[in-house]
Amino acid sequence: MSPAAGIVDVCAALGDPTRWQVLERLGSGPASASRLATELPVTRQAIARHLEVLADCGLVERERVGREVRYRVVGSALTTAARRLDAMAEAWDRRLERLRDLAERE
Amino acid sequence: MSPAAGIVDVCAALGDPTRWQVLERLGSGPASASRLATELPVTRQAIARHLEVLADCGLVERERVGREVRYRVVGSALTTAARRLDAMAEAWDRRLERLRDLAERE
DNA sequence: TCGATGTGCAACACGATTGTTGCACACAGC
């Protein structure tokens, strides 16, 4: 149960401000890379790479619509990540509290 | 309610495998940078910087014990981050579902 | 057919990260 696999990649993806801008924009409705580029202060190519990162770790989904590629947020991926983090926090808290109890018993 | 402040930094901190090793080790009990360096395959200085990153976003706490500095995991910080992510995921899901309903009504 | 729009790929610049080594300093214990 060590690294919980993809959680590191998800966190790395969420560790960039521009990707948060992309995600929050997609949270209000699907859009293509070109569309996003008109609304955010970065070029389409930069956004395309951010979208690739987000898609690689499952935070967004691609969907071809004619000649354009539309991206949508995958809320469940974020929910899963949140649950994993919460479970780890709880486990750590329990272990440390047990240590504290042991120390105080002597 | 845009970037939720420190969540980006927390995620960035969690986006590095070595920092996960440090966190998981600290999850089994507090330790100093030198101690961690003997258990992980990186130098003390590298670990010290990772600990600084983790401390800056509240994921670990420093505590001086004599001449050494002990670090402990702060589970509540991780829990807070998890709750924020979960809340965002839920908000996005709700908004997208409302969009879907609107589209299907016409 | 032709132009406009959307995408894909490559090269490049630049700063940030990550890791190292080396040295200086503080302090606990002999």
Add this chain to the structure above:
DNA sequence: GCTGTGTGCAACAATCGTGTTGCACATCGA
């Protein structure tokens, strides 16, 4: 006082990440 251990700081190398420009190609629509 001296040695060992823990910390702090600085310099350095190498890689990665982010963003840019430029160009080629596909496709929708007039």
